[in-house]
Amino acid sequence: xxxxxxxxxxxxxxxxxxxxxxxxxxxxxxxxxxxxxxxxxxxxxxxxxxxxxxxxxxxxxxxxxxxxxxxxxxxxxxxxxxxxxxxxxxxxxxxxxxxxxxxxxxxxxxxxxxxxxxxxxxxxxxxxxxxxxxxxxxxxxxxxxxxxxxxxxxxxxxxxxxxxxxxxxxxxxxxxxxxxxxxxxxxxxxxxxxxxxxxxxxxxxxxxxxxxxxxxxxxxxxxxxxxxxxxxxxxxxxxxxxxxxxxxxxxxxxxxxxxxxxxxxxxxxxxxxxxxxxxxxxxxxxxxxxxxxxxxxxxxxxxxxxxxxxxxxxxxxxxxxxxxxxxxxxxxxxxxxxxxxxxxxxxxxxxxxxxxxxxxxxxxxxxxxxxxxxxxxxxxxxxxxxxxxxxxxxxxxxxxxxxxxxxxxxxxxxxxxxxxxxxxxxxxxxxxxxxxxxxxxxxxxxxxxxxxxxxxxxxxxxxxxxxxxxxxxxxxxxxxxxxxxxxxxxxxxxxxxxxxxxxxxxxxxxxxxxxxxxxxxxxxxxxxxxxxxxxxxxxxxxxxxxxxxxxxxxxxxxxxxxxxxxxxxxxxxxxxxxxxxxxxxxxxxxxxxxxxxxxxxxxxxxxxxxxxxxxxxxxxxxxxxxxxxxxxxxxxxxxxxxxxxxxxxxxxxxxxxxxxxxxxxxxxxx
Ligand SMILES: *[C@@H]1O[C@H](CO)[C@@H](O)[C@H](O)[C@H]1NC(C)=O
Ligand SMILES: *[C@@H]1O[C@H](CO)[C@@H](O)[C@H](O)[C@H]1NC(C)=O
Ligand SMILES: *[C@@H]1O[C@H](CO)[C@@H](O)[C@H](O)[C@H]1NC(C)=O
Ligand SMILES: *[C@@H]1O[C@H](CO)[C@@H](O)[C@H](O)[C@H]1NC(C)=O
Ligand SMILES: *[C@@H]1O[C@H](CO)[C@@H](O)[C@H](O)[C@H]1NC(C)=O
Ligand SMILES: *[C@@H]1O[C@H](CO)[C@@H](O)[C@H](O)[C@H]1NC(C)=O
Ligand SMILES: *[C@@H]1O[C@H](CO)[C@@H](O)[C@H](O)[C@H]1NC(C)=O
Ligand SMILES: *[C@@H]1O[C@H](CO)[C@@H](O)[C@H](O)[C@H]1NC(C)=O
Ligand SMILES: *[C@@H]1O[C@H](CO)[C@@H](O)[C@H](O)[C@H]1NC(C)=O
Ligand SMILES: *[C@@H]1O[C@H](CO)[C@@H](O)[C@H](O)[C@H]1NC(C)=O
Ligand SMILES: *[C@@H]1O[C@H](CO)[C@@H](O)[C@H](O)[C@H]1NC(C)=O
Numbered sequence: 001x002x003x004x005x006x007x008x009x010x011x012x013x014x015x016x017x018x019x020x021x022x023x024x025x026x027x028x029x030x031x032x033x034x035x036x037x038x039x040x041x042x043x044x045x046x047x048x049x050x051x052x053x054x055x056x057x058x059x060x061x062x063x064x065x066x067x068x069x070x071x072x073x074x075x076x077x078x079x080x081x082x083x084x085x086x087x088x089x090x091x092x093x094x095x096x097x098x099x100x101x102x103x104x105x106x107x108x109x110x111x112x113x114x115x116x117x118x119x120x121x122x123x124x125x126x127x128x129x130x131x132x133x134x135x136x137x138x139x140x141x142x143x144x145x146x147x148x149x150x151x152x153x154x155x156x157x158x159x160x161x162x163x164x165x166x167x168x169x170x171x172x173x174x175x176x177x178x179x180x181x182x183x184x185x186x187x188x189x190x191x192x193x194x195x196x197x198x199x200x201x202x203x204x205x206x207x208x209x210x211x212x213x214x215x216x217x218x219x220x221x222x223x224x225x226x227x228x229x230x231x232x233x234x235x236x237x238x239x240x241x242x243x244x245x246x247x248x249x250x251x252x253x254x255x256x257x258x259x260x261x262x263x264x265x266x267x268x269x270x271x272x273x274x275x276x277x278x279x280x281x282x283x284x285x286x287x288x289x290x291x292x293x294x295x296x297x298x299x300x301x302x303x304x305x306x307x308x309x310x311x312x313x314x315x316x317x318x319x320x321x322x323x324x325x326x327x328x329x330x331x332x333x334x335x336x337x338x339x340x341x342x343x344x345x346x347x348x349x350x351x352x353x354x355x356x357x358x359x360x361x362x363x364x365x366x367x368x369x370x371x372x373x374x375x376x377x378x379x380x381x382x383x384x385x386x387x388x389x390x391x392x393x394x395x396x397x398x399x400x401x402x403x404x405x406x407x408x409x410x411x412x413x414x415x416x417x418x419x420x421x422x423x424x425x426x427x428x429x430x431x432x433x434x435x436x437x438x439x440x441x442x443x444x445x446x447x448x449x450x451x452x453x454x455x456x457x458x459x460x461x462x463x464x465x466x467x468x469x470x471x472x473x474x475x476x477x478x479x480x481x482x483x484x485x486x487x488x489x490x491x492x493x494x495x496x497x498x499x500x501x502x503x504x505x506x507x508x509x510x511x512x513x514x515x516x517x518x519x520x521x522x523x524x525x526x527x528x529x530x531x532x533x534x535x536x537x538x539x540x541x542x543x544x545x546x547x548x549x550x551x552x553x554x555x556x557x558x559x560x561x562x563x564x565x566x567x568x569x570x571x572x573x574x575x576x577x578x579x580x581x582x583x584x585x586x587x588x589x590x591x592x593x594x595x596x597x598x599x600x601x602x603x604x605x606x607x608x609x610x611x612x613x614x615x616x617x618x619x620x621x622x623x624x625x626x627x628x629x630x631x632x633x634x635x636x637x638x639x640x641x642x643x644x645x646x647x648x649x650x651x652x653x654x655x656x657x658x659x660x661x662x663x664x665x666x667x668x669x670x
């Protein structure tokens with residue numbers, strides 16, 4: 001009897017102290033009957049949309065949406081504890097872009113200490129993470145279902161799953177798919193709108209994630225797609241966390257939906273009944289035909305709607321073609337992406353290309369300001385071109401450029417062709433170009449802090465072009481007038497790839513030289529092909545230009561001051577490089593910091609392309625990531641050699657002539 005009560009007592013105690021006080025176990029087989037306030041916490045763009053949760057808003061260019069279960073789940077007994085709770089979850093999602101070839105975004109399943117993680121960026125990184133330059137440890141843990149490829153974050157492809165420990169640069173990734181009963185890997189395309197079911201098992205005692213994805217008509221695979229086991233996971237877990245989903249996007253439409261969700265922190269999550277889930281599909285002329293046939297099984301009204309829709313589509317298309325009074329659309333033009341604007345649309349936006357809207361004109365043609373019917377401000381660059389053949393090749397290139405996305409590049413929104421005139425549509429940059437802020441506004445001159453930030457921004461943008469994409473993009477025409485300032489006065493690089501147009505055909509009002517005098521690397525005089533190193537050279541000229549407040553070539557100066565680089569080199573040789581700094585910003589900087597900038601500029605302008613630093617190293621110095629001691633050794637040596645050509649008037653010879661005093665590279669104080 002006594003033994004029995006002892007056992008009972010033990011059992012009771014066990015129950016009190018070991019098992020969770022209240023297990024959380026929920027199943028949303030649909031979201032149609034949910035009252036948001038009591039059942040879900042919707043953040044920013046997230047909303048209930050029929051039976052599903054829609055995470056982003058199509059019209060919002062900086063879209064971010066998150067949805068969480070309203071109560072935090074207990075993950076650790078105390079925040080210091082290493083004992084972490086387990087959970088199991090399963091959900092069905094659908095990712096459907098408007099344009100299949102546009103950049104992809106995807107969504108995340110997330111555990112977070114806060115429903116709005118601090119420093120998360122809208123429009124980028126699933127709306128969860130900050131930039132990668134600050135990978136601090138924070139309680140934020142996500143499983144990404146990524147439908148886009150960011151090579152700078154080591155994404156294997158544009159259709160993968162990954163584990164993110166407070167960092168968009170995943171700790172582990174693998175292509176999306178599942179292992180079938182015979183162990184064969186079957187890929188799953190997540191960006192077709194098809195319903196994809198995911199299972200996530202998290203074992204807190206072993207700190208292990210198992211993630212599995214499969215289409216909803218496939219039963220649960222026995223092997224997980226991805227297993228990730230690391231003790232450091234515990235660092236990213238707080239005592240209590242919200243669970244939910246997050247997604248973000250830029251101006252390209254991608255509907256990220258969650259259709260059903262099951263969760264348990266006390267055993268395996270209940271099965272979702274997938275029989276009656278809605279299906280979202282891409283509507284394109286070819287698929288609407290076949291889906292019309294399928295719809296015949298259900299009710300005729302679906303077919304009717306489809307016919308109506310495609311009729312409207314054809315009508316609209318015809319209208320648009322008619323609007324093109326001057327020119328036919330060639331087949332090849334329809335293949336290109338990004339968005340093709342109609343001539344009418346752009347004419348309307350720019351007030352008939354009126355001179356009042358003229359932002360500037362240059363070698364390429366004219367640039368107009370415009371406002372689209374939805375109120376978006378744009379800049380329209382009109383480029384004349386002689387040969388249609390060249391134009392076609394060029395368009396293929398522009399189309400691929402249009403996919404480049406970086407916050408320090410001026411984003412291209414689309415294009416339009418009228419005969420041999422090409423119109424490129426960009427985001428409008430309200431603060432104009434950098435050179436105006438340095439040279440044309442003597443009263444309200446740009447301060448050093450801003451200048452330095454803009455330089456760092458542009459370096460990051462250029463680094464992305466050089467190293468962040470699957471193929472290297474050489475800008476070819478870096479100069480201060482191609483650097484634009486957005487509403488926040490942050491720098492953005494414009495016109496990337498445009499200089500290549502010169503090669504495809506003659507452009508009026510320009511010489512045959514690709515690039516701009518004063519910014520051209522010396523090797524381009526003999527070797528025709530521009531390289532990343534020649535971009536670095538031009539960037540160095542811009543750096544010096546901005547730090548010194550002087551144009552690269554000063555026409556009216558005394559003979560020995562004509563070329564900016566030579567002048568700075570000369571001062572450097574005499575040990576007075578600091579004197580090159582713009583006198584108008586005197587006192588705004590620390591001498592040491594300015595010297596580093598000037599020396600970096602000189603290193604970039606090294607006459608030998610192989611000896612110039614690369615953009616990665618330059619970013620590290622300008623962004624202040626590389627601490628003094630850890631600045632890349634190669635860069636240090638380049639800096640030390642950067643002066644070796646000093647005094648060489650032609651900038652190309654006697655590299656061994658001078659023994660440089662070792663340069664000291666120290667960290668600019670941020
Ligand atoms: C949702 O609510 C409607 C009426 O409000 C009801 O007819 C329907 O059965 C509910 N569906 C579910 C899945 O509870
Ligand atoms: C919940 O829905 C109601 C109306 O449907 C809306 O007014 C309210 O803003 C929503 N709340 C949240 C947190 O989204
Ligand atoms: C939604 O919240 C209401 C009120 O708290 C609750 O009765 C209902 O069961 C919840 N629905 C689900 C699916 O959890
Ligand atoms: C999307 O955002 C726009 C503007 O921010 C807003 O007017 C619109 O109502 C939103 N759409 C939806 C479906 O929430
Ligand atoms: C957690 O750890 C910190 C130092 O690591 C310590 O100061 C604090 O007292 C600990 N808290 C608990 C609840 O153990
Ligand atoms: C988690 O959030 C709570 C407030 O909700 C806060 O007190 C706590 O410091 C946060 N923990 C961490 C590690 O950020
Ligand atoms: C990264 O984000 C942090 C905080 O959000 C910010 O202070 C820092 O300037 C950012 N770095 C870059 C290079 O944008
Ligand atoms: C499993 O996948 C492999 C390769 O994808 C395939 O060859 C095999 O037929 C599949 N087995 C079954 C049972 O579906
Ligand atoms: C993850 O999958 C592996 C292999 O199937 C299995 O051995 C392990 O127990 C699983 N872990 C969890 C937490 O489900
Ligand atoms: C699941 O559906 C897709 C598309 O409807 C089909 O191609 C595939 O064969 C189906 N798989 C199974 C196992 O039924
Ligand atoms: C799933 O739902 C359908 C109809 O909504 C129902 O007929 C079916 O029995 C359900 N399946 C399970 C396993 O509950």
